[in-house]
Amino acid sequence: QKEVEQDPGPLSVPEGAIVSLNCTYSNSAFQYFMWYRQYSRKGPELLMYTYSSGNKEDGRFTAQVDKSSKYISLFIRDSQPSDSATYLCAMRPLADASGSRLTFGEGTQLTVNP
């Protein structure tokens, strides 16, 4: 069983919709939670980063972490066609012998239609 589960989609929404992307995980040692965005033929780029539980907001994006449920979410408000990409969740423990090793979800492919 995978440590991080993410629905691969694809997810297609109209412009302006609120998008909810989610990941569940099984390793209770995970403390750092990140969302990466990957455009076609590009490498992933860091979108949001959260330490431990709680919410974090950055413009149209909100990241939520619920450690009690081992569940993280990314919300996109007023979605735009430029948000069309694959969104990857990633996480790692506080202390890890491998340093920055991230465990990634499979990624959710999002298309925002004009």
Next chain:
Amino acid sequence: EAQVTQNPRYLITVTGKKLTVTCSQNMNHEYMSWYRQDPGLGLRQIYYSMNVEVTDKGDVPEGYKVSRKEKRNFPLILESPSPNQTSLYFCASSLRPGGDSPLHFGNGTRLTVT
């Protein structure tokens, strides 16, 4: 411009023919890592390096080698490529291992082994 540069972007080769994928970063980052990305499996770490001359195995190291002779370069070597190494490869770096230091990814190398 701060970036991680991989070469080549696309590579088609035959089974058993040794190849090297280069990776270079201009951000003076200590930590560098290689990932492969496969459908249904997401991103998986191959090797990582905490600093010059310090490298270690990730989750899927079989069939790969790396070296870190200089801080900026971290080549990935396939001594005898096989078809199961057909994949999309990403090099990544961060200022330091662990903590909140985000990973910066290159734009990928798509490798096909026939």
